[in-house]
Amino acid sequence: MFLWGTATASYQIEGAVSEDGRGVSVWDTFAGEPGRVRDGHTGEVACDHYHRWPEDVELMAGLGVNSYRFSVAWPRVQPTGSGPVNQAGLDFYDRLVDALCARDIVPAVTLFHWDLPQALEDRGGWLDRDTAHRFAEYAAVVADRLADRVPMWITLNEPFVHMVFGYALGTHAPGRTLLLDALPVAHHQLLGHGLAAAALRERGAGRVLITNNCTPVRAASADPADVAAAHAYDTLHNRLFNDPVLLGKYPDMSAYGVRLDCVRDGDLDLISAPLDGLGINYYNPTRIAAPSDEGLPFTDAGITGYPTTAFGWPVVPDGLRELLTGLKARYGDALPPVYVTENGCSQHDEPGPDGTVDDRARIDYLDGHIAALDRARAEGVDVRGYYVWSLLDNFEWAEGYHQRFGLVHVDFATGRRTPKASYHWLRERLAERTGADAVPRKP
Ligand code: FCB
16 A cells, blocks of 8 residues: 655654653754744644644644544653653553544654654753664663554654755754764764664564655766766765665765764664665755865855745655655665655745635645656556655754745644645545546555
8 A cells, every 4th residue: 555644753743842751852942042043932732733733633634534644752762861661651652542443544663753862962962872872772662562553664754854954054943063973974874874774673663764864966067077966965964874775885985085984883784684674765966066165075066047935945746756766766676665764845834814815836746756756657667656745844953933834724823733735635636536546445
């Protein structure tokens, strides 16, 4: 059964940050510091999903999706990131999973979507190898409670983005600015993935995946300097996180003066244990030129000539086909089935005078990307799922509540949910799917 779903993440939707024994996460700390998040927004209330989840499950049932990708907040389950387990935190996800199963919506659980317990960050966070071991311990705790009903597990969300924004540039929590010295964060996250995957398997988890953010990289020109810079960027963004998982080795980065000294014997065996799928998040391609100064070996040249989202991201639907067929060409038989675990766009959506939200640009975005997905499948890529980011407008990290990605509009003052035109459009499109792509409906 092809999985058609929506995706969310705990810190972006839950709120209730100090309820029922939840510990502090790096995002609570970061958002609480002046100047970190636009207009001082925080995830303290967010979509209040922690209380409104039954309504959100009904919204998904009404949409007609057959899967829901959400993340578990580690500090709800282990408030200090290790040791004592907070049963009340697990109970929340237990109830959610039961409600999803009752609606025939397959739960797809992400174990880490960036909200690390602050107590672990205080000990070095992902710069510290021990965090990988703590992550596996936490994965085991969650699996012990949920693996009997959750068939699909995603260890990490976008370790590249977490490393770059969280540890290299400091625009996301935990706000470190280490540039290339952030690289151990790549290895420790991947080691955490490998250890957690083994713990999940021991507990009978069905499908185990990792989700990587991937982008097709284009050189700004045929100039060899631009081509070399594009190669460097592709290595860092795409291959650094796919090669070790799929091929059991890191790409050669010595030309950029980069070495991963923290890799120990046996790590890559753990990291490359076979997976049931590769999760891919796609938003846009990237155009890269040679750098104008010393520092990083590339510069973002920007893509022009396409419509842009509210975030300013270029809308290039065929980039999804290009990415998927490119992965197949690069990895061949080493590529497991692919799940597009995020794809979507932010728009300036507000209800009109009649209360409806006419997000035509999102309909065009999704229409184009689903068509590109179909083309990639027709070209032989084994894709097994597609998740729209996102079900709800939510806390968009450093942009706070300024970027609306939802199929459902959220009034953040009241929590009121209003399905947008794209929600109604997607429901009709899903209902038209036939054969193996059909979404079975309860009578
Ligand atoms: C991805 C993140 C997700 C959301 C979208 C817009 O990089 O995984 O949480 O912020 O971008």
